[in-house]
Amino acid sequence: MGLVITPLPAPRRFNPLGQSIETAQNLGGRELVWRFDGGDISSDGGALLLQKVEQRTAIVRRFAACFEDYRNPQQVEHPLLDLVKQRVFGLALGYEDLNDHDVLRQDPMLAVALNKDDVKGQQRRRAQDRGMALAGKSTLNRLELTAPDYEGSACQPGSDRPETKKIVVDPESVDALLVDLFLEAHRTAPERIVLDLDATDDRLYGKQEGRFYHGYYKDYCYLPLYVFCGEFLLCARLRRSNIDASADSVEELEPLVARIRQRWPAVEIWLRGDAGFCREKLMVWCEKEGIQYIFGLAQNPRLKQQIEPEMAQAAAQYRQTQAPARVFTEFLYSTKDTWAHERRVVAKAEHLDKGANPRFVVTSLSAGQAPAQELYEKLYCARGECPENRIKEQQLDLFADRTSTGKMWSNQLRLYFSSMAYVVLQTVRRLGLRGTEMEKAQCGTIRQKLLKIGAHIRVSVRKVWVSLSEAYPTPSYSLGCWPTWSRTGFLLNPKLVLKGRSQASAKLGRGSVPGSVTQRARCARIRSHGVTGRQPSPRRILISASAWFGKRN
Numbered sequence: 001m002g003l004v005i006t007p008l009p010a011p012r013r014f015n016p017l018g019q020s021i022e023t024a025q026n027l028g029g030r031e032l033v034w035r036f037d038g039g040d041i042s043s044d045g046g047a048l049l050l051q052k053v054e055q056r057t058a059i060v061r062r063f064a065a066c067f068e069d070y071r072n073p074q075q076v077e078h079p080l081l082d083l084v085k086q087r088v089f090g091l092a093l094g095y096e097d098l099n100d101h102d103v104l105r106q107d108p109m110l111a112v113a114l115n116k117d118d119v120k121g122q123q124r125r126r127a128q129d130r131g132m133a134l135a136g137k138s139t140l141n142r143l144e145l146t147a148p149d150y151e152g153s154a155c156q157p158g159s160d161r162p163e164t165k166k167i168v169v170d171p172e173s174v175d176a177l178l179v180d181l182f183l184e185a186h187r188t189a190p191e192r193i194v195l196d197l198d199a200t201d202d203r204l205y206g207k208q209e210g211r212f213y214h215g216y217y218k219d220y221c222y223l224p225l226y227v228f229c230g231e232f233l234l235c236a237r238l239r240r241s242n243i244d245a246s247a248d249s250v251e252e253l254e255p256l257v258a259r260i261r262q263r264w265p266a267v268e269i270w271l272r273g274d275a276g277f278c279r280e281k282l283m284v285w286c287e288k289e290g291i292q293y294i295f296g297l298a299q300n301p302r303l304k305q306q307i308e309p310e311m312a313q314a315a316a317q318y319r320q321t322q323a324p325a326r327v328f329t330e331f332l333y334s335t336k337d338t339w340a341h342e343r344r345v346v347a348k349a350e351h352l353d354k355g356a357n358p359r360f361v362v363t364s365l366s367a368g369q370a371p372a373q374e375l376y377e378k379l380y381c382a383r384g385e386c387p388e389n390r391i392k393e394q395q396l397d398l399f400a401d402r403t404s405t406g407k408m409w410s411n412q413l414r415l416y417f418s419s420m421a422y423v424v425l426q427t428v429r430r431l432g433l434r435g436t437e438m439e440k441a442q443c444g445t446i447r448q449k450l451l452k453i454g455a456h457i458r459v460s461v462r463k464v465w466v467s468l469s470e471a472y473p474t475p476s477y478s479l480g481c482w483p484t485w486s487r488t489g490f491l492l493n494p495k496l497v498l499k500g501r502s503q504a505s506a507k508l509g510r511g512s513v514p515g516s517v518t519q520r521a522r523c524a525r526i527r528s529h530g531v532t533g534r535q536p537s538p539r540r541i542l543i544s545a546s547a548w549f550g551k552r553n
Helices: 046-057 059-064 080-092 098-104 108-113 137-144 173-182 249-263 279-289 301-306 307-322 372-398 407-432 443-451 473-485 517-526 547-552
Strands: 031-035 041-044 067-069 167-169 192-199 212-214 217-223 227-228 232-237 270-272 292-297 323-335 343-352 359-363 454-457 463-467 496-499 531-533 540-545
Touching: 031 473, 046 059, 046 080, 046 108, 046 443, 059 173, 059 407, 059 496, 067 080, 067 496, 080 098, 080 108, 080 443, 108 249, 137 192, 137 407, 173 232, 173 249, 173 292, 173 372, 173 407, 192 249, 212 496, 217 463, 227 372, 232 407, 249 270, 249 279, 249 496, 270 343, 279 292, 279 407, 279 547, 292 372, 301 323, 301 343, 301 517, 307 323, 307 343, 307 473, 323 496, 372 407, 372 454, 407 443, 454 517
Parallel strands: 031 540, 192 270, 270 292, 463 496
Antiparallel strands: 041 454, 067 167, 192 227, 212 217, 227 232, 292 359, 323 343, 343 359, 454 463, 531 540
16 A cells, blocks of 8 residues: 555634724724824923932033033023033933934923023024024034144134134043032941942944954953942043053042042042952052952962862752852962962852852952951942943943044043933932832933923913823822922922923833934934823814924924
8 A cells, every 4th residue: 555645734824814803993983183283292301300400419510610611602502501411411311312412402391401591492593593492413513522632722723724613521520520429429428438340341333543352342342441339420431442451440540539538538448340450550559548459350270279179069069959059268369470469369169050150359358357258249249230230321221332433532521421411310319219119220210210201391471381291101200209309409490380280192202212323313303202192072083293393304
């Protein structure tokens, strides 16, 4: 008998057109009408919270004082403070690119947050600028691209062409401001502070100044250095990547520590970092300055040989329990050439499912100050929260990696703008959200839940009315935050009327930010245009989008 092959039944495939679908509801018999006649609607109603923070703390005002403006005051429409505020608030609201400001300059909500007298831009000098109260991308671009050695000359060096970039930043003043803001946030001097050092990659956009390939990150990048104390940012320095991770760390720490000790002479300072900062120069400096340190130590054959009994003990425990096992020990250790003397090393002999996992930490702390297990698990491993999560906030939420200009000094200025946006949102979290479910929220969450609120803006002769969305999904966070600021002595502009009830809806004006730079910029422009869902009439549902968005398109 021949071979009989029985065909398998074809798998059933879903055919949406072949399904019997009930007739869709037609909005209760009403006609849907969509048009651009909603007036001035924005999805950035929470910018008022940034305004309140600035009025109370003057963070951005003090940052603007670190710049010197050589422009002719008679020809200036956008003062220096407004330009700096617009850039910092824009980053806090999620607009990373200068091109976004060509749309945002028409948004009266941001103009209100900047305390503009003419929030609609109807009194601009040039007719083509009327209706745009804020600066565009070209003006902000000149703010970022002024050469650091500019001294006020009317023409460009070696040319008769007029100089248009005339606003210079003083990096030393910005560095000092970051430390001062940290010191002023404490009413009394703490007994001890822990400074965290960390370096990360900042991938480049092209053949920019300072471009080098980094073998560990496997890309062309910068290698910025960050210094944090808890959630407070103390230093953000852009560096080339053809250097050691600890390069210039002593030079950055010297003025920082001196400024802290000038205000708090009795404070005890601890320094913490990964194995990239375990260098003789930094440890000798710490010992000379009376600073305790905790640094990761890269493993080598000598160190592994030192803890062989502990590793065997951990492996035996793992075989018995089939669970990860840890054994801690400590000993004095010195390298053959680079270290001047022996130092205390704490070792973690660990065995996991994947095998042995030894780790080492070198420290100046004695066993009485910090036992081995406590030092590793509670002191050194705390780096996971700070600075690593704080750096993620800056790069992912506040676009510290948007260093796409051709010069390193202008990219350093962009890093400063991102740093100040972080300081502003960190102040919101520290003062406005204390004791709430969001007291540990990251900057992206704060933006999504507190700043991205649909708002309808109306301007009368005596008042500016800001009506916030009734469809806002989490009003308890935002409305609970406003009284917190008012109780601490911060009040709204008396000419600004804030209403909690509105027809403005943010449902079509909010959303997560996609990954790519192009998508993020496009989504940011879309999110800035709110939509109003009016009360349904017997025959129609009217949806009115922002009028100024309709004019632009």
